[in-house]
Amino acid sequence: MRTSTKRTKTERTTTRLTATEAALLxxxxxxxxxxxxxLKKAVDASVGYFWKPAKTQIYAVLPRLVAAGLATxxxxxxxxxxxxSVHRPTAAGRAALTEWLE
Structure with a gap:
C-alpha cells in the first residue's frame, strides 16, 4: 500500500489504494x-469475467488492510x-474507499 506520508493506525493520512485493495474493501x-x-467466491460469481485475482493475492492483501487500519x-x-478469519472494513477503510472512488 502506498502512502503519501508516514502514518499510524490511529492517525490516517491520504492513502492510495491499489485497485485490488479497493475492490476487496x-x-x-x-x-x-x-x-x-x-471473497474469492464472491469475485468468481460476480466480476470474475473481467477481474480474477489469484487466491494468493487476496490472502496477501487482507493482512495489509488490517495492518493499515482499513479492516479488522x-x-x-x-x-x-x-x-x-473474517474481515470487516473499518471507518478508515470506508473513508479510503470513498476517496479512491472519487
Missing amino acids: GLLALRGGQSGYD RRAVAQHDRPDK
Missing part, C-alpha cells in the same frame, strides 16, 4: 464480514474445519 463494505475464501480481522472457530 468494496466487497467487504457490501457484504459485511467475509473470509478470504468468501476476527478468528472464527469452525467444526470439522480449520478456523477462518
